[in-house]
Amino acid sequence: MMHQTIKRDGVETIGDPYLSLEGINKKYGLVEVISNLNLEVRKGELIALLGPSGCGKTTTLRMIAGLISPSAGKITVEGRDVTQIAPHGRDMGLVFQSYALFPHMTVAKNVAFGLEMRGLSRADIASKVAKALAMVQLGHLAERKPRELSGGQQQRVALARALVIEPSILLLDEPLSNLDAKLRDEMRTQIRDIQQQLGITTVFVTHDQVEALSMCDRIVVMKGGLIEQVGTPHEIYERPATPFVASFVGRTNRVKGRRMADGFIRIGSSTIRSTKPAGQDDVVVMVRPHRIHIDWNAASTEQPGETANQTAAVLSRITFVGDVIQYHFDVDGSEFIVEESTKKSQASHRQRDKAVLSWSVEDTLVFGADQ
Amino acid sequence: MTTATFDIPVGSQKPSSTAGIAVALLLPIALVNAIGFILPVFNLARMSFNEALPGGGIAEAFTGANWTELLQDSFYIELILNSIMVSLGITLATLLVSYPIALYLHRASGAWRTFLTVLVISPLLTSAVVRTYGWIALLAEQGPVANVIASMGFQPPRMMFNTTGVVIGLTEILMPYMILSLMAGFGRLDPKVEEAARTLGATPFRTFWRVILPLTLPGIALGCLLCFVLAISSFITPKLMGGGRVFLLATEIYDQAIVTLNWPLAATLSMLVLIIFGAALAVYSRVLRMIEG
Numbered sequence: 001m002m003h004q005t006i007k008r009d010g011v012e013t014i015g016d017p018y019l020s021l022e023g024i025n026k027k028y029g030l031v032e033v034i035s036n037l038n039l040e041v042r043k044g045e046l047i048a049l050l051g052p053s054g055c056g057k058t059t060t061l062r063m064i065a066g067l068i069s070p071s072a073g074k075i076t077v078e079g080r081d082v083t084q085i086a087p088h089g090r091d092m093g094l095v096f097q098s099y100a101l102f103p104h105m106t107v108a109k110n111v112a113f114g115l116e117m118r119g120l121s122r123a124d125i126a127s128k129v130a131k132a133l134a135m136v137q138l139g140h141l142a143e144r145k146p147r148e149l150s151g152g153q154q155q156r157v158a159l160a161r162a163l164v165i166e167p168s169i170l171l172l173d174e175p176l177s178n179l180d181a182k183l184r185d186e187m188r189t190q191i192r193d194i195q196q197q198l199g200i201t202t203v204f205v206t207h208d209q210v211e212a213l214s215m216c217d218r219i220v221v222m223k224g225g226l227i228e229q230v231g232t233p234h235e236i237y238e239r240p241a242t243p244f245v246a247s248f249v250g251r252t253n254r255v256k257g258r259r260m261a262d263g264f265i266r267i268g269s270s271t272i273r274s275t276k277p278a279g280q281d282d283v284v285v286m287v288r289p290h291r292i293h294i295d296w297n298a299a300s301t302e303q304p305g306e307t308a309n310q311t312a313a314v315l316s317r318i319t320f321v322g323d324v325i326q327y328h329f330d331v332d333g334s335e336f337i338v339e340e341s342t343k344k345s346q347a348s349h350r351q352r353d354k355a356v357l358s359w360s361v362e363d364t365l366v367f368g369a370d371q
Numbered sequence: 372m373t374t375a376t377f378d379i380p381v382g383s384q385k386p387s388s389t390a391g392i393a394v395a396l397l398l399p400i401a402l403v404n405a406i407g408f409i410l411p412v413f414n415l416a417r418m419s420f421n422e423a424l425p426g427g428g429i430a431e432a433f434t435g436a437n438w439t440e441l442l443q444d445s446f447y448i449e450l451i452l453n454s455i456m457v458s459l460g461i462t463l464a465t466l467l468v469s470y471p472i473a474l475y476l477h478r479a480s481g482a483w484r485t486f487l488t489v490l491v492i493s494p495l496l497t498s499a500v501v502r503t504y505g506w507i508a509l510l511a512e513q514g515p516v517a518n519v520i521a522s523m524g525f526q527p528p529r530m531m532f533n534t535t536g537v538v539i540g541l542t543e544i545l546m547p548y549m550i551l552s553l554m555a556g557f558g559r560l561d562p563k564v565e566e567a568a569r570t571l572g573a574t575p576f577r578t579f580w581r582v583i584l585p586l587t588l589p590g591i592a593l594g595c596l597l598c599f600v601l602a603i604s605s606f607i608t609p610k611l612m613g614g615g616r617v618f619l620l621a622t623e624i625y626d627q628a629i630v631t632l633n634w635p636l637a638a639t640l641s642m643l644v645l646i647i648f649g650a651a652l653a654v655y656s657r658v659l660r661m662i663e664g
Contacts, residue, residue, distance in 0.1 A: 161571065
């Protein structure tokens with residue numbers, strides 16, 4: 001699919017947004033749960049609303065579906081203002097976290113419901129239902145009642161029911177959160193495959209950063225009713241806009257430092273470089289645990305180049321997590337965690353072992369201390 | 372795997388002792404029921420085959436005369452059919468006025484819901500006699516309701532001492548029972564399911580018809596059973612509001628037992644009401660199976 005993407009000053013703008021939210025505001029009484037939210041979604045895109053509970057992501061989704069109306073702002077689909085349109089006139093497929101299948105109807109009847117509401121002929125309905133159930137591999141369970149299905153099967157019925165009406169937009173509200181870990185992985189791939197196959201514009205609400213990173217074209221990170229950052233998974237992970245994004249998406253080390261007039265940042269007794277301009281203020285420095293290299297030969301006198309930072313550290317604790325091993329280091333009183341993939345013949349290290357930690361200047365994330 | 376001995380009767384003591392406790396706990400109510408309900412019912416059943424003598428006497432006999440009288444006399448056949456129809460009408464009226472209230476209460480939450488629920492139940496704190504007299508005052512010929520209708524330029528209909536009065540009075544009296552039964556049966560109604568119907572393109576009306584109503588059928592069945600049984604056995608309201616002109620099973624039983632002193636016939640009528648209860652219960656369980664199936 002062709003996206004008309006123009007990059008300007010690092011801000012991505014898009015030609016014609018398919019779904020757009022402009023100046024959306026939602027208040028419950030005096031409490032503002034969404035403040036001035038602006039978002040543009042391209043046709044065929046899978047976009048995640050990611051954030052902790054209470055960040056307003058589900059509220060946003062429900063406003064797109066028309067189940068609640070915004071206190072202010074405008075929602076458009078293909079340029080058409082749908083803000084005042086009731087949910088049954090919006091043509092959107094919503095998959096609920098609890099699936100919300102009709103308990104008194106069979107699987108086939110559940111899937112057929114939306115088609116019946118659209119007044120399709122019996123024959124059309126039967127063939128579309130069969131096709132939709134085949135897509136989610138549930139054709140053999142068509143005559144069962146929802147209560148006779150497992151959680152994963154119910155989830156797929158909900159997906160088939162939302163997709164069979166060929167909605168303009170598919171909305172997924174934490175669809176995987178009630179599944180066990182293994183099934184979740186499977187469904188992640190399956191949902192992404194179906195979404196790609198149909199090329200359907202999809203908004204996916206989740207609090208799970210792994211789901212957002214692995215499935216979505218773009219991620220909207222939200223916190224307290226505000227958008228923290230919008231970007232591709234790569235951008236969100238590598239160039240987080242705020243300390244919140246850096247710590248919510250992926251793991252990170254966080255230390256306080258001071259930016260100097262010469263462009264260096266002082267952390268305790270160490271001095272490091274960053275890609276940020278010089279200044280004179282307190283900053284927060286973040287480095288991803290697996291982007292740090294450990295040189296166990298602490299006596300090494302090799303000087304870092306212009307592109308790397310390094311600091312002396314003392315090992316304080318080791319945590320074995322199976323596929324990775326976490327080394328906890330003490331660096332001038334602050335803790336640095338370094339992750340390495342485990343190998344069969346792991347070199348053994350002990351508490352109080354000295355080491356030199358190094359990481360590239362590019363991996364040094366610097367934020368203002370007040371952010 | 373080593374062979375293990377499986378013949379240790381672990382826990383075989385426990386069930387029997389818990390069963391003993393269960394029997395001990397059930398004994399008092401079983402006793403009360405046996406003496407206060409089952410025995411009198413057998414007594415009534417027996418009496419319905421006795422012979423009534425003029426002047427209130429009872430002759431020990433085993434005759435089907437009372438039953439044949441009931442089932443052949445056109446007055447009694449009409450009485451039975453009338454009772455069933457009026458009770459069904461009252462049940463339907465109660466359902467129609469109670470359903471919206473129950474649905475609203477089901478959706479309400481917090482202190483507001485508690486307050487409204489108390490409000491719904493509060494009429495039960497007042498005796499049915501007092502409430503019936505209240506209705507008599509309201510619906511009387513020169514009463515407030517008649518005056519309002521007259522002031523709108525219509526001829527006020529008779530609302531008292533006829534079937535209309537009985538239906539109005541009993542409907543109001545049975546509403547709390549209906550609302551509570553409906554709410555008890557609304558458990559399957561999840562607001563998310565209604566939302567799902569809306570997003571799938573169902574208008575509010577079709578959402579109600581296709582999703583809300585089917586999911587509330589268990590509550591409707593329960594409420595209707597309860598109200599039908601209460602309506603057909605109610606005595607005070609039909610007696611007071613019928614003004615002796617509305618003939619229903621319960622009032623007729625009273626008249627036969629107290630006025631005419633024909634106890635065998637009163638017993639036969641009572642047994643008939645019990646049979647109608649049984650039939651209602653059978654219909655209810657059948658409907659419930661249909662809904663859940």
